[in-house]
Amino acid sequence: MAANLTNTSSPVIAHEVDVGDLHYDSSVYCEVSACYRDQCTASREPVKRSSINRMAIQFEEDKLVIYEGQRPDKPLRGRLLVPPRLFCPANSRDTCHLSIVASLDTASQETKCLDGSTMQQMFRSPQTKRSLCSYPVQWGRDVEIEIEATVDMIKDGKKTSTVQIQLMIVVGSTTRLFDVARIPVEIRDAKSVGMCKSINDPHITTFDKR
Structure with a gap:
């Protein structure tokens, strides 16, 4: 400029x-x-x-490691490096709206249940359990994205999902998306180990099909 x-x-x-x-x-x-x-x-x-x-919007973390059933020690935290209105077109800075959109782009790699449904390994916003969330953008305030790993009851080792973060700029009926970050998240099996017993018909198929 x-x-x-x-x-x-x-x-x-x-x-x-x-x-x-x-x-x-x-x-x-x-x-x-x-x-x-x-x-x-x-x-x-x-x-x-x-x-x-x-x-730009800068995120502190370039990768995360979390255990099933837990959240990381701190959320994904992003910070605006310039006032948000400067991201808007010059003639629309008083009317445009900005937000951060976080989504998972690895849904096709998720574990499948016996009925064919997807067992989502990780989700945004533990309060809503949605895989796609938007967050308002305010100058002087960090954007915090909470994540949590689902307990799938399977000892299947480490898995990696990717959180895709984008800046969404809306001016009237026009929406534009800009890639901000792609943060890999390594998901590890839950630390605790449990045992299930059944006192009846022994012909039972578990989640790991054993």
Whole structure:
């Protein structure tokens, strides 16, 4: 992003109206080069650049390990690196809406029950047990995504699911999605071991078909 500003006041301030459309994961910074007005070419100083701000949402974790029936020590936590309205088109910053969408993209790899239904190994939001959730975006407040692993009663070792996180920008009837992160989650068998007994017909098929 570049905006050429000429201002005789001090300090020189770049206002939001001076900034056009910005793209997700692009960089925003300022460059300043001072000179004397009547001898600018001959007196121009070297360019100085400000710190670089990324147009992005940054998540602290790049992977997680959780046990069945438990939650991780902390939720997936994301932080806005710039004010949220800057993600919106320049002419719609007062009317657009932003949210974070988290989903599982490994449903086809989930364990199948005997009746053919899917035994979901992990879900978003333990309160709703949904596999797809959206979270509001607010400046100065982290986005926290809670996850929990399901107890499937099968000793099937480690499994890996992926949490896909996207930024959703809605302007009127137009919706755009931007990929933010794909975080692998390793799911391990529950630490406790139980035993089932049956005092009747011994012809029983367990979940692991043994």
